[in-house]
Amino acid sequence: LAKTTQPISMDSYEGQEVNITCSHNNIATNDYITWYQQFPSQGPRFIIQGYKTKVTNEVASLFIPADRKSSTLSLPRVSLSDTAVYYCLVGDSNTGGFKTIFGAGTRLFVKA
Amino acid sequence: EAQVTQNPRYLITVTGKKLTVTCSQNMNHEYMSWYRQDPGLGLRQIYYSMNVEVTDKGDVPEGYKVSRKEKRNFPLILESPSPNQTSLYFCASSLSKVPDTQYFGPGTRLTVL
Numbered sequence: 001l002a003k004t005t006q007p008i009s010m011d012s013y014e015g016q017e018v019n020i021t022c023s024h025n026n027i028a029t030n031d032y033i034t035w036y037q038q039f040p041s042q043g044p045r046f047i048i049q050g051y052k053t054k055v056t057n058e059v060a061s062l063f064i065p066a067d068r069k070s071s072t073l074s075l076p077r078v079s080l081s082d083t084a085v086y087y088c089l090v091g092d093s094n095t096g097g098f099k100t101i102f103g104a105g106t107r108l109f110v111k112a
Numbered sequence: 113e114a115q116v117t118q119n120p121r122y123l124i125t126v127t128g129k130k131l132t133v134t135c136s137q138n139m140n141h142e143y144m145s146w147y148r149q150d151p152g153l154g155l156r157q158i159y160y161s162m163n164v165e166v167t168d169k170g171d172v173p174e175g176y177k178v179s180r181k182e183k184r185n186f187p188l189i190l191e192s193p194s195p196n197q198t199s200l201y202f203c204a205s206s207l208s209k210v211p212d213t214q215y216f217g218p219g220t221r222l223t224v225l
Binding site: 034036041042043044045046049087100101102103104105 | 116145147152153154155156157160170171200202204213214215216217218219221
C-alpha cells in the first residue's frame with residue numbers, strides 16, 4: 001500500500017496562495033493521487049485528482065513531478081472558509097483499487 | 113438530490129449492547145465503504161464492498177461486521193461494542209473503484225460507555 005506523508009498543520013492569511021505537499025514514495029504505476037477537504041464534523045469532500053504533470057479545476061491545482069513520488073495541492077487566494085483538513089490519498093491498485101488510506105491530513109488554518 | 117445518508121447521527125450506548133448504523137446511497141453506486149475517524153489518526157477504512165454480497169476488510173475491521181444485501185444499503189454492525197470503538201464514523205460510496213470520487217455521508221458520532 002502506498003502510504004502518504006503530509007505536514008500536520010499549516011497557517012496562512014487570507015488572499016495568499018497555499019501549497020500543501022504530500023509525499024508518496026511507494027506509489028504504484030497505476031495509482032492516481034486524490035485530494036479531499038474536510039470541515040469539522042462533516043464528511044470529506046473531493047477537491048481534485050491527477051495522475052501526472054498538472055491538473056487544474058475551479059477550486060485548486062495539483063502539481064505532480066515526473067517521478068510521482070510527491071504531489072502539491074495549490075489553493076489560490078485562500079479565504080477564511082478554506083480553513084479545513086486536507087487529505088492526500090493514493091489509490092491501491094494492488095487490491096483492485098478498493099482499499100484506501102487517508103492518512104492524518106494537513107490542518108490548514110487561514111487567518112484574517 | 114444525490115446523497116449518502118447515515119442513521120443515527122449521534123448515538124450513546126453501553127458496552128456490549130449490539131447496535132447497527134445504517135448507510136444508504138441513492139446514486140446507484142457499486143462501491144461503498146465505512147471509515148472511522150479518531151483525533152490525530154485521520155480516516156481509517158473499516159470495511160468496503162465492491163457490490164452486492166461482496167465485502168472485504170479494510171485496515172481496522174476488528175469488532176465490526178457489515179452486510180451488502182442491496183446495492184443502496186451498507187449497514188455497519190457492532191455486535192458487542194467496546195469503549196475503544198467510540199469514534200466518528202463515515203460511510204462513503206463511489207461509482208467504481210479508486211480513483212473514482214468517493215461521496216461521504218454526514219457522519220455518525222458514537223460513544224460507548
